[in-house]
Amino acid sequence: MPELPEVETIRLSLAPHLVGHRVVEVEARRIRLREGIEPETWRERFEGVRILALERRGKYLLAHAEGAVALFHLGMSGRMVLRRPEEPRDPHTHLVLRMDHGLEVRFIDPRRFGVAVVLRPEALEGHPGLGRLGAEPLSDGMHDVLRQAASRSRAPIRSVLLDQTVLAGLGNIYANEALARAGISPLRRARAISARRIGVLAGAVRQVLEEALEAGGTTLRDGGFVNASGDAGYFSVRLLVYGREGEPCLACGAPIRRRVLTGRSVFYCPKCQR
Ligand SMILES: [Zn+2]
Known part of the structure; x- marks a missing residue:
């Protein structure tokens, strides 16, 4: 199960390919994860937006865009990988973000305990998992x-x-x-x-x-x-x-x-x- 260092490592490796780049196309499968993926919401809110920042909070990754935030949690078995479009997809690929540089960010989760939702920024605080998170273990307090x-x-x-x-x-x-x-x-x-x-x-x-x-x-x-x-x-x-x-x-x-x-x-x- 990915913990803070693993999620932070993913953040560091994805950030250069996301931040400052535009999401050209969203492919989402309607599927039951810990929080279900809604394909229409994903396309409406995330297609065409530019990603401004990629942040980690606990084991969550947050991709901040114009007017929307994508929230990811890898659950037990989730992965986020960067691939060329022609590379074969893992059968458990639930979400694909095609970026303006041509590469794809793929969210893969065989056991489906993960989270991949897109929210309005003002809804973040009320999110059941994110709203109650404690201190960052590497913070001073x-x-x-x-x-x-x-x-x-x-x-x-x-x-x-x-x-x-x-x-x-x-x-x-x-x-x-x-x-x-x-x-x-x-x-x-x-x-x-x-x-x-x-x-x-x-x-x-x-x-x-x-x-x-x-x-x-x-x-x-x-x-x-x-x-x-x-x-x-x-x-x-x-x-x-x-x-x-x-x-x-x-x-x-x-x-x-x-x-x-x-x-x-x-x-x-x-x-x-x-
Ligand atoms: Zn001993």
């Missing part, structure tokens, strides 16, 4: 936001890290990795953790995201993440715990454990993480 949220929460700390109304853009992989780096068990109740250790955790969140960003997004072992040019492969942070169940902890050698918490895996070292 995130440490205080995390400390306050943790002090109020009876939930395990992993759940606080994944709460998009607290921090926007952090997902399961980097939450697990930040907890490993901070030496905190993902299962520990958030408000039982000292403010000092939450400070260490905040630093670890930043560090792991910055490393991943620098390397251009983590490619999972299943090859799920591909940046906009279609380059699969470059690996970023060395994963300490995620996906390593039963393998030795890199610090102490104890086998990494996996548990399932609210439907999603947590990975941790039972000795190093308390």
Whole structure:
């Protein structure tokens, strides 16, 4: 599942081909995603417009145009790629924006948990996902936001890290990795953790995201993440715990454990993480 570094990597690779360019043609399929694609609305609002900015907010990408904003979320399996028109289309291509330079931006989403909607700018704030997003994990205030949220929460700390109304853009992989780096068990109740250790955790969140960003997004072992040019492969942070169940902890050698918490895996070292 794409997280902040992956979405930011896609933003960086798409931006030069979108910003300042005009959308010549929109091809949209009426399809049920998390929010359905309405082909007429897409064509009405986005055909012929010039894209002014490409912004990321949490795991959302926003393409701002004249009088309209396209909002994308990649869900579990979504991709946005740049292709020449003659290149074959993936069968799960739901939306194609043909740009004035001749290339196409394609939104592909086999599992259909993604979002590709076009809104009026004034509707952005009321959007159910976007309106409630918390702090950017790389912003200056995130440490205080995390400390306050943790002090109020009876939930395990992993759940606080994944709460998009607290921090926007952090997902399961980097939450697990930040907890490993901070030496905190993902299962520990958030408000039982000292403010000092939450400070260490905040630093670890930043560090792991910055490393991943620098390397251009983590490619999972299943090859799920591909940046906009279609380059699969470059690996970023060395994963300490995620996906390593039963393998030795890199610090102490104890086998990494996996548990399932609210439907999603947590990975941790039972000795190093308390
Ligand atoms: Zn260990």
